[in-house]
Amino acid sequence: MSAGARPLDESFVRAVTERFAAGKRVRRLLPGEGRLHVDRPVPFLCLRRRAGDRASRADRLVMTQASYLVAGGEEADAASLRPLVRALAERGAARHGGFLVLELWETEVEEPDSAAAPLAPPGFTVAGEPEEALGAVIRRLERSLERIEIDGVAARVFRSTTSALREAGAELVAPDVAELEGCFWIGLGVAPIYRPAGRLETEGENGVENKVDNKSESRIYPMILLELETRLAAAILETAHEFARTATDVAPEHPHFLGRRALVRSAWNIDRRLVEVADCFEFLRLATPINESQAWQEFSDRSFEEPPIFRYAPLPIDPEAIKRTLFNLPIERVEDPTLARLFREKQEELDRKIDMLRDRGTPSFFYGSLQLYGPVEAELLHVAEQLLSRLPSHARDDDREGYLPAEEMVALAEAAIDRYRERWPSFPRCVELREDLPPGLMVSHERLLISCHTRVPRSRVEALLAHEIGTHLLTYANGRAQRLHLFHAGLPGYDALQEGLAVLAEHLVGGLSRPRLRLLAARVVTCHALTAGATFIDAFRRLVDDHGYAPRSAFTVVTRVFRSGGLTKDAIYLRGLREILEYLGRGGRLDPLFVGKVAQRHLEVVEELSRRGVLRPAPLTPDYLDLEGACRRLERVRGGLDVLDLVEDVESPPALRKRA
Numbered sequence: 001m002s003a004g005a006r007p008l009d010e011s012f013v014r015a016v017t018e019r020f021a022a023g024k025r026v027r028r029l030l031p032g033e034g035r036l037h038v039d040r041p042v043p044f045l046c047l048r049r050r051a052g053d054r055a056s057r058a059d060r061l062v063m064t065q066a067s068y069l070v071a072g073g074e075e076a077d078a079a080s081l082r083p084l085v086r087a088l089a090e091r092g093a094a095r096h097g098g099f100l101v102l103e104l105w106e107t108e109v110e111e112p113d114s115a116a117a118p119l120a121p122p123g124f125t126v127a128g129e130p131e132e133a134l135g136a137v138i139r140r141l142e143r144s145l146e147r148i149e150i151d152g153v154a155a156r157v158f159r160s161t162t163s164a165l166r167e168a169g170a171e172l173v174a175p176d177v178a179e180l181e182g183c184f185w186i187g188l189g190v191a192p193i194y195r196p197a198g199r200l201e202t203e204g205e206n207g208v209e210n211k212v213d214n215k216s217e218s219r220i221y222p223m224i225l226l227e228l229e230t231r232l233a234a235a236i237l238e239t240a241h242e243f244a245r246t247a248t249d250v251a252p253e254h255p256h257f258l259g260r261r262a263l264v265r266s267a268w269n270i271d272r273r274l275v276e277v278a279d280c281f282e283f284l285r286l287a288t289p290i291n292e293s294q295a296w297q298e299f300s301d302r303s304f305e306e307p308p309i310f311r312y313a314p315l316p317i318d319p320e321a322i323k324r325t326l327f328n329l330p331i332e333r334v335e336d337p338t339l340a341r342l343f344r345e346k347q348e349e350l351d352r353k354i355d356m357l358r359d360r361g362t363p364s365f366f367y368g369s370l371q372l373y374g375p376v377e378a379e380l381l382h383v384a385e386q387l388l389s390r391l392p393s394h395a396r397d398d399d400r401e402g403y404l405p406a407e408e409m410v411a412l413a414e415a416a417i418d419r420y421r422e423r424w425p426s427f428p429r430c431v432e433l434r435e436d437l438p439p440g441l442m443v444s445h446e447r448l449l450i451s452c453h454t455r456v457p458r459s460r461v462e463a464l465l466a467h468e469i470g471t472h473l474l475t476y477a478n479g480r481a482q483r484l485h486l487f488h489a490g491l492p493g494y495d496a497l498q499e500g501l502a503v504l505a506e507h508l509v510g511g512l513s514r515p516r517l518r519l520l521a522a523r524v525v526t527c528h529a530l531t532a533g534a535t536f537i538d539a540f541r542r543l544v545d546d547h548g549y550a551p552r553s554a555f556t557v558v559t560r561v562f563r564s565g566g567l568t569k570d571a572i573y574l575r576g577l578r579e580i581l582e583y584l585g586r587g588g589r590l591d592p593l594f595v596g597k598v599a600q601r602h603l604e605v606v607e608e609l610s611r612r613g614v615l616r617p618a619p620l621t622p623d624y625l626d627l628e629g630a631c632r633r634l635e636r637v638r639g640g641l642d643v644l645d646l647v648e649d650v651e652s653p654p655a656l657r658k659r660a
Contacts, residue, residue, distance in 0.1 A: 007031070008071075008080045017087040021095065025262060032072030036084075039066045039262030043096035043248045044240045045088055047103040049081060049173050057220055061190060062104055063335040064233035065240075066260045078173045085174045093182030097249035100137075100184045101174045102236060107189035110156070122148055122155040122228065123191030127162055129178035133247075134186065140242040141186065144235035150193065150227055162187070184247065186239070190232070194225035222332070230337040256611035263614070266333040268483075274346050275485040277326050281317050282444045283353050285437070287360065287564040288312075292438040293453065296555050304551065307536040310563065312360055313436065319358040326350055338605060339484075345492035359565065366530070366566030373495070373568045376528040380575050383643055384524035390647060391518045393548025401458040406433060406450050409441070409461070413448055416465045420474065424619050427477045438556065443472035446480075462624075463511025470622040471502040478618040479596030487596030487615075491605075494597040495569065500576020501593055504637070505622065507646060508630040517647065519557070520577070522547060523570035526561045536562050578643055585640040594618050 008031065016036065019026050026038040033055035038045075046062035046069070053073030062068040069088075071081060085101060092099035109120045124145045128134040138159075148155040162175045165187060177183045196219060234255075241255035252258055289295060289310035299308040326347055334340040349372065356368035376384075404412070413431050420427040428446035437451040441464055448468055456464060475498065479488025490498075503520065506512040522543055529539040536558055543554035561570050579600055584590070592598070592606045595618045609615040624630055 008076065008084055010083075013084045013087050016084065017091050020088055021091040023095070030069070030071040031075035034069070034071030034076060035063075036069045037063070037067070039260060041092075041095055042067050042240070042258050043092060043098060043244050043250050044100040044102060044258070045069060045085070045092070046236060047081075047085060047101055047174055048105065049076065049078065049103075049171075057222070057225055057332075058106065058192065058194070060225070060229050060335065061232055062236075064229055064260070064337050065236060066258060066262075078171050081173050082176065086177055086180065089174075089177040089183045090180050093180065096244075098182045098184065098243070098247040099177075100186065100240065100243045100247075101177050102186045102188060102239070103172060103174050104188045104190060105170060105172075106192045109191045109193055109195070119151045119153050119224070120191065120193045121153045122150050122193055123158070123189075124155060125158045125160050125165075125187075125189035127160045127165055127187040129162055129175045129185040131161070134184055134243075136246055137184075137239060137243045138186065141188070141235065141239040144238045145232075148228075148231045148235065150224060150231070160187075160189075165189075184243070190228075194221045194228060195219060196221060226337075226340070230341065233337050254611055256608045259608065259612040260336050261613045263339070264333075264335055266330065267336060267339050270329050270331055270334060270343050271339075271485050273325070273329055274343060274350070275489040277322060277350055278346075278489045279445065280322055281315070281354075281357065283357065284442065284569075285444055285449070286313055286315065286357055287365075287567060288437065289559065289563055290436045292556075292559055295559070296552065299555060300551070304537065304540060308555075308559070310361075310559075312564065315357055317354070317357075319354050323351060323354055326354070338608060342486065342491060342602070342605065346486060349492040356564070361565050363565060365564050366568075369566055369568045370531070373572060375531045375568065376524055376571050377575075380524055380571065380578070381528050383578065384521035384528075384574060386644060387517055387521035387647070388525065388547050390644070391514050391521075393518075403455040403457055404461060406452050406454040409450055409454060409456055409464075412461060413441075413450065413465065413469060416469050417448075417473070419623060420469070420477070420620060424477060424481075426480060427620070428473060428480075438559070441468045443468050443476070446473070446476055448473060459513070460511055460516075462509045462627075463506035463513075463516070466505035466509045466511070466622065466624040467502040470624045471505050472498065474620055474622055475501075475594055475597050478594055478620055481619050482596055482615055484609075484614070487598070490597035491599050491602050493599040493601065496572040496576040496579065497593065497600045498576070498597055499573045500578070500580040503573055503577045504580055505624055507637075508633050509624050509627055510629055510633070512646065514647065517643070520574040522549065522554075522557050523561065524574050526557055527568045527571040530561055530566050531568065574643065581637060581641055581643065584634075584637050587638070590634075591618065591621070594621060 023041045028036045032053040045067045046065045048062045048070045050056055050072040059070045089099045089101055107125055110123055112120050128138045142157050145155055145157045175185045178185045237255040240258050244250045244252055290313055291311045295308035295310055331340055331343045352368050352372055356365050359365045410431050417429050430447040432447055432449050433452055434449050435452050439451050439453040442449045476488050526539050539558045540554050543549040592603055598606055
């Protein structure tokens with residue numbers, strides 16, 4: 001018996017069902033390295049009994065759910081499990097008005113469709129008791145399963161009966177729960193396409209490749225299993241939702257309301273350790289030259305004929321050591337498929353950033369940038385070129401009211417932060433005046449960094465505060481209010497939504513000037529020039545000669561794009577703005593965008609985790625939404641605007657802190 005597991009005797013069943021009936025969380029070890037997990041009262045239980053007495057990766061096919069039971073070995077045969085399952089079903093039906101046991105087992109694998117097909121089709125066998133009462137629920141399950149496609153191969157779904165399954169030799173545990181009042185059973189046979197046929201070479205504990213036989217649990221296609229468990233988890237939730245809606249007193253609005261809420265220790269540990277790795281280095285600061293002013297002077301003195309030489313801060317990390325830490329994280333132990341997918345994506349993103357920092361000043365840095373931020377797509381380039389042609393090259397930000405030096409900008413930033421701290425005392429208050437940064441402002445983790453060389457036109461102050469504090473620091477603070485640390489460190493690929501939201505904030509406060517739009521366009525065409533093979537001097541001359549940029553301004557743009565070997569990140573400002581305008585024009589809500597540092601592709605994940613109770617409502621909304629005119633501009637955006645429309649929508653900036 002597994003260490004810590006208790007025999008499935010009468011006292012164990014009584015203790016577990018009493019806790020279950022009281023609505024308390026249940027997590028117990030069972031024989032055969034099994035587990036009973038119920039994180040809260042839900043009207044269903046997923047059941048898997050395996051033949052072996054050791055835990056299997058395939059157990060995860062049911063461990064994705066809020067309520068599951070997995071057991072195996074001789075001490076957990078069908079007869080010994082039945083009293084526990086029946087007791088849980090009976091108590092669940094009494095609590096919810098109905099209860100479903102969904103039992104999963106492995107079936108035979110079909111042959112691939114052709115010799116050229118590397119994977120057999122996903123196969124599912126469905127049965128139900130009582131079948132006539134479960135008609136709508138079984139049809140929902142079948143439809144959900146039919147949508148599953150693994151590695152380009154569509155699923156096949158077969159209907160069966162309990163008697164036919166038993167005649168075929170299936171040792172089922174729980175069909176008899178249907179004899180109990182309000183209790184139902186669905187059987188789901190799953191073809192183990194994640195197990196390859198024949199012999200497979202795997203790496204043993206000593207690093208030597210071993211031949212493993214046809215029955216070994218280590219013989220598995222892990223990514224196929226991961227894909228299957230993710231798709232199957234959604235199908236099971238949809239089925240449970242249909243059952244709850246039609247056969248119980250529970251009326252969840254969405255399948256996600258029945259999803260996992262309690263996270264196991266491995267999920268919390270991996271979340272924390274991923275963020276520890278992310279906090280080991282400041283990617284943008286380390287990728288940014290520390291000698292831009294000197295490099296400009298030398299570039300100018302040489303009549304713009306020789307490329308500048310940039311210097312960078314020393315790396316504070318050992319790339320190989322930190323990558324070992326990163327890839328030692330046992331993400332495969334995370335039972336929640338949604339979180340496991342996020343963790344894997346973040347692991348991959350951090351791996352690429354570490355590689356890029358190691359490769360600063362080489363072509364490999366540029367190739368890593370393409371993997372992270374992508375090239376400039378043709379449609380984005382077209383918009384950028386239109387902006388540059390429609391906006392006058394001589395346009396400058398309104399400087400009639402003068403410029404603010406860096407020291408005064410620090411004071412205004414601290415005052416803006418204090419206003420947020422009045423609403424949320426945990427809002428970070430760390431503003432640093434830095435000598436080692438080019439002119440401008442930058443948020444790094446919880447800190448606002450302001451270069452000593454910064455001079456800000458007064459007409460741009462509100463826009464900068466809304467961009468850096470009202471967006472970047474605010475989403476960091478809201479992310480810190482979540483239990484999952486990734487929401488303040490940043491979900492993978494969060495940059496485009498963050499920068500698009502920050503530029504939108506500039507527009508909402510009336511500070512998205514035409515020169516600012518022109519600058520975002522210039523960054524895009526420069527990123528495209530980089531990817532097309534242009535040199536630093538080529539890109540510089542195009543901005544000066546073709547687009548009318550002053551040499552110093554052109555140098556700043558090109559330096560940002562060519563830093564460290566080539567960084568296409570600067571294209572995401574205009575790309576992100578276009579995406580968020582489209583999102584809001586389709587009726588998208590603002591509040592999910594501020595829950596933390598999230599990517600647009602993860603908004604469905606944000607909604608799912610919110611419904612499941614894993615995410616809390618964001619404590620803060622941007623104070624610029626209270627500024628006079630911001631609501632009116634937001635309504636215009638919701639009516640459908642693209643970036644080119646903003647050219648005509650630019651207005652004179654408001655007075656500082658003028659509120660509705």
